[in-house]
Amino acid sequence: MRAAVLREYGEPLEIEDVDRPEPDPDGVVIETEACGICRSDWHAWQGDWDWIGAKPPKGQILGHEPAGTVISVGEDVTRLSEGDNVAVPFNLSDGTCPMCQTGHSNVCENVLPLGFSEAAPGAFAEEVHVPVADQNAVALPDGVSPVAMAGLGCRFVTAFHALVHRADVDAGDWVAVHGCGGVGLSAVHIADAIGANVVAVDLTDEKLAKAEELGADATVNAAESDNVPRAVMGVTDGGAHVSVDALGIAETCRNSVQSLRRRGQHVQIGLTSEEEQGTVELPTDAMVMQEAEFIGSFGMQPPRYDEIFRMVEAGTLDPSAVVSETVTLDDVPDRLAAMSDFETMGIPVVDEF
Template sequence: MRAAVLEAHGEPLEIADIDRPTADPDGVVIETEACGICRSDWHAWQGDWGWLGLEAQPGQVLGHEPAGRVVEVGENVENVAEGDHVAVPFNLGDGSCPECRRGHSNTCENVMPLGFVEQAPGAFAEELHVPVADHNAVHLPDGVSSTDMAGLGCRFMTSFHALAHRADVGAGDWVAVHGCGGVGLSAVHIADALGANVVAVDLQEEKLEKAKSLGAVETVDASDTDDVPDAVKALAGGGTQVSVDALGIETTCQNSVLSLGNRGQHVQIGLTTQDEQGMVSLPTDAMVMQEIEFIGSLGMPPTRYDEIFRLVASGKLDPSAVVSETVGLDDVPEKLDAMTDYETVGIPVIDEF
């Protein structure tokens, strides 16, 4: 089968023929109908996250936002059948550790990050193996296309978990979103659906215009603003209740914290780059004096996907609105390269393999 394979960090992915996967007793194989191209794939391509033990190695098939149809089922699988239409979370859980049993499989003690480690080859491929399928394969509602749901496996559900579960977003609250890539635009759309007033912050006018179309009531062009936190505070009447760093660089993290009012909540979604390597300085005295909370948020437990599906069914959420374009597998190297200079808008999705 065809797949996009990491040859060397920073070098174009190779579109190669590799062996198709086979289902282990607890797993399934899906035919990949769509897969988002995410900035996390760019990080893997660059060789980032060695400080987390997640530096993708040569030979790794990348891709972690898939949806497709089940074509092979392991003998022990009970709840997934051939032909089922499923999505797959990027943080695969084992379904049995204490975290998984408590409903927090996004922080599974034996997590397998899809597309980042050898034991979990990714979805930039015609077919994909899903381990512990009864736990990790999420059935999609009738009438939902794989393309529309491809971004659900990472960026959209990551933003949903951050704002609906980790932060305390109420109707009428001000929420700032720093960085309007795919996860940031998803956060804008979700915060708007939760009744918040959203301030979107980015360096590019095209992304700010997209944020407006997804519900942002105010925008801040960071390329034309001397003091981003002051600008956000002026728009939000003195400071936001919630602020999100959706990029993961030192500047956006610090700006997010400094945009908050008293007892505000900073939510960290973006993971850092080689420049920060996981360490960012913070205005700790201001955080103490204002009683600011710093909240980390990773992925989303697949057992809670139904919350998103209900909001989609009601028309309050539309994950497809964040999908910017569909491309072929051969286009993946070019799209990853474009992310180096933040040239992509929204979520590009592979729908031809």
């Protein structure tokens, strides 16, 4: 089968013929019908994240936002059958650790990152294996488009979990979103859907215009502002109740924290790059005196995907609204390269392999 393989960090992925996967006894193989191209794939391509143990080895098949059809089922799988349409989370869990057993499988103690680990080849491929499938593969509702659901593997569910489960967002609260890439635009759309007022922050007018389409009530162009937190404070009449760093660089993290009103909540979604290597300096004294909260958010538990599906069915959420384009597997190297200069918008999705 064809797959996009990492051979050298920072060099174009190679489109190669590789062996088709076979299911483990507890796994399934899905035919990949759609897979989002995420900034996390860019980090993997760059060779980032060795500081958190997630640097992929050379020879890795990348891609971690798949949706597709089950075509082969391991003998121990009980919940899935051939022909089922599924989405797959990027943070595969084992179902046995204390976190999994208490409903927090998104932070499994033995997490296996799809597309980042040799044990979990990714989904920029015609087929992808899903281990512990009863735990990890999420059955999709009838009639939904795989392209619309591709972002459920990472960006859309991550933003949903951050705003619905981790932060305390009430109707009418101000939510600031710093960085309007795929996860940031998903956060804008979700915050609007749950009744918040949203201010979107980015460097480009095109992305800010898309944020307005998805529900942003106000925007701040960071390239034109000499003080982003002050601009957000002005828009929100004293600061955001919840502020999200959807990018992961030091500037957006600090801007997000400093955009809060007293007793506000900062939610960190974006993971850092080579420059920060996992560490950002923060105004801790101000956070103490204002009782600000710093909250991490990582993926979402598969059993909670139904919350999104119900909102999609009700017409409140539309994951496809964040999809910016569909491309072929051969386009993946160029799309990753474009992310170096933040030239992609929304969620590009591979739908032709």
